[in-house]
Amino acid sequence: MILALTGTLASDTTWTSSAGPILVEGVLRVNSNVALTIDEGTVVKSLSNASLSVRATLEVHGSPNNPVVFTSWLDDAFGGDTNRDDSATEAALRLDRCVCRWAGDGQRS
Numbered sequence: 586m587i588l589a590l591t592g593t594l595a596s597d598t599t600w601t602s603s604a605g606p607i608l609v610e611g612v613l614r615v616n617s618n619v620a621l622t623i624d625e626g627t628v629v630k631s632l633s634n635a636s637l638s639v640r641a642t643l644e645v646h647g648s649p650n651n652p653v654v655f656t657s658w659l660d661d662a663f664g665g666d667t668n669r670d671d672s673a674t675e676a677a678l679r680l681d682r683c684v685c686r687w688a689g690d691g692q693r694s
Contacts, residue, residue: 594619602626606664615639625651628664
């Protein structure tokens, strides 16, 4: 099962691994005063033109043995074959052991 999202999160939301991969299909906004929590083991995939814009709280609770993974929808290594093409395509960019801080404009509005 894949949970495909686009639009606006207007209330506190928690993503868990039990939902299957989370697919961000377009612009997904998290309104101000809203918390998005992502639990350990959750895989978040996105289309190449998609984005996640958080204007409030983002909490990511991965663990060393069960990390939260942000990746392309073309990446079959995590969350399975989301685009259902077996191994015909693969993600071109991989970020291993990285810290992402203040991506985007880094401001709350």
